[in-house]
Structures are given as C-alpha cells and as structure tokens.
C-alpha cells in the first residue's frame with residue numbers, strides 16, 4: 001500500500017507570533033518555519049506502518065512556496081520516500097488544498113492519506129474532512145490509534161469531547177492525526193544526508209487545474225485584547241480573600 | 251434568510267453548546283432551524299424546541315445516525331442544504347468532524363471557530379492559537395460555519411417551536427461504530443463549568459491528580475482540566491485537555507496548578523474571567539495572564555486552600 005502524507009510549512013510552534021502593525025496579517029519575515037507538528041505525527045505514523053510491513057511507499061506532498069521543499073526534506077529525512085511540491089506563493093485555503101490533494105490522490109492512488117487534524121497557523125481543522133468528502137472516502141479524524149483488520153477495514157480510535165470513540169472504516173481512507181497517536185522521531189544525520197538525494201517532483205497549481213482564488217476575504221488581522229497584568233498574592237488566605245471580596249467569584 | 255443549526259446532543263438531552271451556537275446563528279439574522287440527528291432523539295429535539303428564537307426543529311431518527319458518524323450525518327445535512335443560506339454547528343469534536351465534509355461537497359469554504367458575527371457574511375476568528383484575531387468576509391453564497399461556543403452566551407428558554415420528523419438518508423456504507431470509552435463523572439462539563447481547576451505536569455502523577463486536584467475541584471463544584479503535558483503523561487484523560495488543540499473554555503474562575511503557561515495552553519483559557527496561577531517557578535509565563543499569582547509548591551498550598559475555603563464557605 002502507498003501512503004500519501006500532506007505536510008505544511010508553518011511558523012514554528014515555539015515562535016511568539018507578531019501581528020503586523022497595519023493589520024494586514026502576521027509577520028512572517030525572518031521567523032523560524034517548521035513542519036506543522038501534527039504533520040510530523042502523520043509522517044511518523046506512515047513510517048511505522050512501513051516498518052510494520054503494512055505500507056510500501058510513503059509520498060509527501062506540500063502546497064506552498066519554494067521553501068516548502070525544506071519541509072518535505074524534513075519528512076524525507078524522517079524516512080519518507082519521495083516528495084511532491086505544488087509550488088505557489090499565493091495563500092491556499094483548505095478547500096483548494098483538498099481539491100489539489102484530490103487530484104494527486106487520483107494520480108497516485110494511495111490506500112491511505114494521513115493529514116494533521118489542524119495546521120497551527122490558521123487552526124481551521126478542515127482539510128482532511130474535505131478531502132475525504134471530495135473523494136467519497138471514509139474519514140477517521142482526531143485519531144489516537146489506527147489498526148488494520150484482516151477483512152481489509154481499519155479501526156480508528158478518535159479523541160472526542162467526551163473521551164474516546166472507536167469506529168470501523170472501509171479502505172481507502174483519510175486519517176487525521178491527534179497528539180497522542182505517536183511521538184515523532186528525530187531524523188538522524190545519515191538520514192538527513194540520504195534525504196538530500198531523494199526525489200521531489202516540482203508541480204504547479206495549474207498542473208491540477210484547480211481554482212485557488214480565495215473564498216474568504218481577509219478584512220483585517222489584529223492582536224487580541226491583552227489581559228491586564230494581575231497581582232502576586234503572598235498567602236492562601238490572601239488569595240481566598242481576593243477571590244471572595246475583590247473578584248467575587250467564590 | 252434561514253439558518254440550519256446542527257445540534258450537539260446525546261439523544262437523551264441537548265448540550266448547552268447548542269444554546270451557545272444558537273446565539274451565533276441568531277446573530278446572522280433570519281430564521282433558525284435546529285437539526286437534531288440521532289436515534290430516539292425526541293427528548294433532545296424537545297429541549298431544542300424550547301430554546302428561544304428557534305423557528306422549527308427538524309428531527310431525524312435512525313440507526314445510522316445513532317453515533318453521529320461523519321459520513322451519514324453529512325449526507326443528511328447535504329440533503330437539507332438547498333433550503334438554507336447558512337449551516338452552523340458548534341465547534342465541538344462532532345461539529346468539526348462533520349461540517350467540513352458538508353462544506354466541501356457544497357463547494358463552500360467553511361469559516362471555522364468564529365468568535366463574533368460582525369455581519370451576516372463577516373466573522374471574527376482566532377488564528378495562531380489565538381495570538382491574532384482575523385476578520386474574514388465569506389464570499390461563497392452559502393455560509394458554512396463552526397462556532398467557538400466559549401465566545402457566546404447561551405440562548406435562553408421560552409420558545410415552543412414545532413418539531414418536524416424528517417427522513418433519514420441511506421447509510422453511505424463507509425463507516426461503522428465500534429465503541430465509546432467516555433469519561434463518566436458527576437462533575438460539571440469543562441465547556442460549561444463556572445469554575446475549572448486545571449493541573450499540569452507539575453502535578454506529577456495520576457494519583458496526585460486524584461489526591462490534590464480533583465478534591466479541590468469537588469470542593470468548588472468545579473470541572474477538572476489539564477495541560478497537554480499532563481494528558482500525554484497519562485495523569486489525566488484526553489478529554490480534559492484545555493488549549494489550542496483541546497477544549498477552549500471561558501469560566502468565571504480558572505485555577506491553573508503546576509502549569510507553565512505555554513501559548514498552546516493559554517489559547518484555551520485566556521478568556522476566563524478570573525485566572526489564578528499556582529506555580530513554584532516565579533518566572534512561569536502563566537503569571538503574565540494570571541489575575542492572582544501564588545508562587546508556591548502546589549502540594550503545600552492546595553490542601554491549605556481547601557481548608558481556607560471551608561472557613562469562608564463555613
């Protein structure tokens with residue numbers, strides 16, 4: 001089975017995001033960029049499937065600027081086999097991403113697509129579900145466990161608001177990863193060297209005939225209202241007094 | 251215009267997330283119909299009909315809808331979509347699972363996790379773990395929206411909408427239900443609790459969670475929350491996680507114990523009315539958002555806090 005893993009280049013999760021003073025967006029200049037953390041979990045899951053003999057080939061896809069090649073290289077260094085970069089400097093919304101991925105799935109015919117449940121930049125949490133819908137496939141979202149069954153189906157355990165849910169899905173399927181699915185490995189130096197020689201196919205949005213014109217017009221981007229700094233209390237008695245008499249929450 | 255609101259419920263009862271999302275749906279202007287999709291879900295439909303400002307409740311009862319699987323639920327909503335200008339759901343795990351599937355098949359770009367309705371086509375939503383607020387105008391004719399419920403008051407009761415039973419579509423046959431492992435607890439739900447006591451890695455173990463955090467929560471009638479580190483370490487179940495990728499809460503009082511205050515955690519709780527931080531590291535970033543900070547070992551002060559609460563509540 002071939003596994004397709006879309007990976008997104010985003011601001012590193014440790015970076016404190018700054019909003020541009022003119023309200024036009026978030027400052028991306030000279031900011032450390034990394035693979036979306038949920039996508040690392042996706043790559044790791046695909047590699048574990050191959051190590052367990054359940055997958056043969058792992059193909060990474062990124063849609064984004066030229067530098068997204070580095071994101072693909074990160075995944076190749078973890079152990080994926082090859083990459084596809086759909087190069088564009090334009091912002092691509094989840095719906096358009098899902099349409100491009102659908103075209104790639106039709107060409108590559110994977111048995112499984114693993115995506116992160118959300119990207120930590122726009123926090124939309126949509127792309128996997130949209131891709132599954134466009135393909136007419138089953139979806140296992142927010143997954144903390146994936147288990148293939150002998151009858152060719154898969155059980156997926158999902159993190160839901162009330163706890164955990166296990167569902168049984170027909171293959172091929174779309175999986176979206178939650179934090180507890182696995183702990184991604186670090187790439188070793190030899191693997192980083194090897195990854196430099198792995199192929200990355202360069203594509204454009206036009207190759208897939210998808211209209212990526214935005215459907216959401218960004219009116220403004222602003223900082224959230226700041227919380228006023230509070231006070232330090234010296235003792236539990238003072239804390240309880242303040243909560244009762246000043247804040248009125250007890 | 252008419253809006254279809256997809257209810258969050260467990261068949262027997264309606265979640266108050268529905269009442270909160272209703273406030274957002276009503277802000278769009280126009281009539282709101284609530285869809286209750288489930289099995290033997292009439293009690294939930296009756297509760298929905300009582301919410302104020304609801305024009306009609308659609309009740310779809312069927313085996314295939316019992317567990318809210320994405321594929322049949324999306325098929326049901328798609329079948330109704332023609333009659334609506336907007337389709338709205340609370341941004342719960344159920345809403346997040348189903349609605350993008352609907353949006354894609356309508357060729358609509360969903361607006362996720364809105365925190366304010368600026369105009370019927372313009373919304374505020376947090377991005378980058380709430381470190382920026384974006385205002386977006388949705389250009390698609392039909393709107394598909396999920397609502398961050400912590401940002402909206404629950405709609406009140408006093409309505410008496412009619413309940414209309416509707417047909418259940420055929421099962422697309424892609425998915426089946428195996429089982430749920432739900433946390434059972436007498437405590438209030440995280441997303442509706444007035445007070446939350448939350449524990450982080452500093453709590454140290456699941457036994458300590460039970461010895462220290464939950465007794466304080468019970469004393470206060472509070473819900474229990476946790477940081478990702480605490481959940482990953484197995485101190486607390488996944489459904490307690492507060493943050494960018496867990497639950498977003500805005501209680502009257504949030505007490506963070508042994509939590510450092512990473513941006514991903516703050517994303518889920520910084521809109522709480524009053525924040526208390528108990529941490530032994532005086533430089534912990536949690537103190538930057540805390541109204542009241544206590545630099546102390548949580549194992550020393552939480553028992554003390556319980557005793558002090560007994561006194562004032564006495």
Ligand SMILES: Cc1cc2nc3c(=O)[nH]c(=O)nc-3n(C[C@H](O)[C@H](O)[C@H](O)COP(=O)(O)OP(=O)(O)OC[C@H]3O[C@@H](n4cnc5c(N)ncnc54)[C@H](O)[C@@H]3O)c2cc1C
Pocket residue numbers: 013037038120449450451452453476477478479480491492493494495496497507508509510511512513514515518528529530531534546547548549
């Ligand atoms: C993609 C992604 C998504 C994430 N999503 C979330 C999310 O939704 N929610 C979330 O919470 N995190 C999330 N995180 C993780 C986040 O970055 C932090 O790692 C996590 O919040 C840290 O948890 P913590 O504060 O419990 O642990 P730590 O950062 O280890 O802090 C422990 C704190 O406890 C204090 N402490 C220790 N012992 C005591 C004691 N005896 N008494 C008092 N204080 C004590 C320490 O001083 C320290 O400040 C996410 C990370 C990523 C990459």
